[in-house]
Structures are given as C-alpha cells and as structure tokens.
Amino acid sequence: MKQICELNDKYILGTEGMSTKAPRITARAIVKNQDDLYAVMYADKFKLHSLPGGGVENGEDVMTALRREVLEETGCVCDEIKELGIVAENRASLDYTQINYYFVVTTNHTPGENHLTEAEQANRTVVQWHTFDEMVRLINEQEFDRVQGKYLKARDVAALKAYAMWNSDSKSVPL
Numbered sequence: 001m002k003q004i005c006e007l008n009d010k011y012i013l014g015t016e017g018m019s020t021k022a023p024r025i026t027a028r029a030i031v032k033n034q035d036d037l038y039a040v041m042y043a044d045k046f047k048l049h050s051l052p053g054g055g056v057e058n059g060e061d062v063m064t065a066l067r068r069e070v071l072e073e074t075g076c077v078c079d080e081i082k083e084l085g086i087v088a089e090n091r092a093s094l095d096y097t098q099i100n101y102y103f104v105v106t107t108n109h110t111p112g113e114n115h116l117t118e119a120e121q122a123n124r125t126v127v128q129w130h131t132f133d134e135m136v137r138l139i140n141e142q143e144f145d146r147v148q149g150k151y152l153k154a155r156d157v158a159a160l161k162a163y164a165m166w167n168s169d170s171k172s173v174p175l
Helices: 062-074 118-122 132-140 147-166
Strands: 003-008 024-032 038-043 048-050 053-055 080-091 096-106 125-130
Touching: 003 147, 024 062, 024 147, 038 062, 038 132, 048 132, 048 147, 053 062, 062 096, 062 125, 080 147, 096 147, 125 132, 132 147
Parallel strands: 003 080, 024 096
Antiparallel strands: 024 038, 024 053, 038 048, 038 125, 080 096
16 A cells, blocks of 8 residues: 655644654545435544544554444445555654554445444534535644644644545635
8 A cells, every 4th residue: 555644743833853663554535425425534533623533453454444444433334445545653752653444435334323432422422414615624624732633633634635636526625
C-alpha cells in the first residue's frame, strides 16, 4: 500500500524529535453506505469527529481488523474494500508511533447494532452519517489544544485529501 503522508511533531507542533517506539498498527476506513452517506465517529467527551477504525489485535491481519472495526463501530458489513493508503505518525512529544492503514469501504447493508469498547462508551462515542461535504467540514474544522487531538485530525484530513484526489465525485470539496 502506498504512503499518503508521514505526520511528525515538526509538522504538527513545529518542534524537532523522533520517537523510536515500535508502531501500533491500525485499520481505518472511509465508509460509504447505500444512501451515499459517510460514517463519522463522534466522541462527545472530546468533541472529536473521526473516521471509523482502530488497532490491529494480536493474531489479526489488517484486513481482518478493518472488517471487525467497521462492524463494531458502525454496525456495517464491508461489501467492497479498496486500499487508500498509509498515514504514518511519529509523535516524539508523546513517545509514540502509529501506522494507519486507510481503506475505502462501501456497504450495501442496513447497519446493525454496533459494539463499542468500554472506552468508546465512556467517551460517549456514536456513529453519525453525513454527506461527504459535511464529513469533511466536521473533521477539518475541529480545533484541539491537546497534541493527540491535533494528530487525530491531521491523519483523517490526510486520508480525506487522498480520497478526494482518488474519487472524482469529491474533487470539488475544499480540504
């Protein structure tokens, strides 16, 4: 899979440094349903809009994790999956690294019940469905003081930019 971008503290915070921690691997998705609406996860505790996805568990490959995360968070089955790209993160200020594998998922099924983790439930996380323009606005217009929030926004914005370039239907959307 091709790399979309690499995020680091110089880009996010304007500071130098690199973490040497082993990376956490994640699977994330831009999920589009049969009504041409897109899944956005909203964590009310942090006022955070983000794309669905999460960590690859022990014994899983990225594709298995993707299918599991999309089902758990959105209640949707992945009918079609296409590779989008990788967003690498090196958060020196937090001594943390992460490799995010992004996919484009189409679902033609009515969402079932989602199964959020205890942490997601504690953060009052819900799935919302929006037009592409609205999804971009919600993610792009967020402002955060905390370093983690800045990274979460930047990685999803990078994926949305890659998707907009890849998907001719969304090229007119400003990012």
